[in-house]
Amino acid sequence: MKLAAQGDVNAQRELARFGLQRFATEGDLQSLLDGLCFARLAASQGGDEARGELLQMLALASDSMRPDETEYRASLNGEAIALVSTMADEGNPDADQWLQSIVSKSAPENVAIAQTISRMMAEA
Numbered sequence: 001m002k003l004a005a006q007g008d009v010n011a012q013r014e015l016a017r018f019g020l021q022r023f024a025t026e027g028d029l030q031s032l033l034d035g036l037c038f039a040r041l042a043a044s045q046g047g048d049e050a051r052g053e054l055l056q057m058l059a060l061a062s063d064s065m066r067p068d069e070t071e072y073r074a075s076l077n078g079e080a081i082a083l084v085s086t087m088a089d090e091g092n093p094d095a096d097q098w099l100q101s102i103v104s105k106s107a108p109e110n111v112a113i114a115q116t117i118s119r120m121m122a123e124a
Contacts, residue, residue: 004038012042013050020057029064036061043083048092055080077106078113085118 003011019035022028036057043054062076081102088095103111 004041007041007045009042009045009047009050012038012045013053016042016053016057020053020060023060023064029061032057032061032064048087051083051087055083058083074107074110074113077102077110078117081106081111081114082117082121085114086121 001011001015004015016035016039019031019033019038022031023035036054039050039054039057042050058076058080062073062080065073065076081099084095084099084102088099106114
């Protein structure tokens with residue numbers, strides 16, 4: 001935890017994977033959501049592998065939300081769209097295709113959320 005807090009990307013990814021593993025083996029959604037925090041930190045340092053892990057966790061978390069948690073699901077989906085859009089802008093060869101696929105399956109309000117998140121990411 002200390003290394004992750006100090007910005008060690010490997011420690012952040014390890015804690016993210018731990019949350020994912022607890023979800024996969026025990027169905028512990030809170031562990032997945034906690035792991036998302038570390039996955040976001042790792043992905044913010046760049047690297048398509050860390051970003052790919054974050055995308056997987058975002059999709060899994062979104063799919064695991066209760067049906068009445070539409071706002072949270074929309075936020076997770078918007079975050080995924082914004083991340084893939086950033087990857088496409090940076091020249092990731094697969095990101096354009098992923099972006100088209102995600103956007104085509106997303107509600108317009110989720111795309112609007114993604115645009116807001118993208119602007120915030122660009123300003124950071």
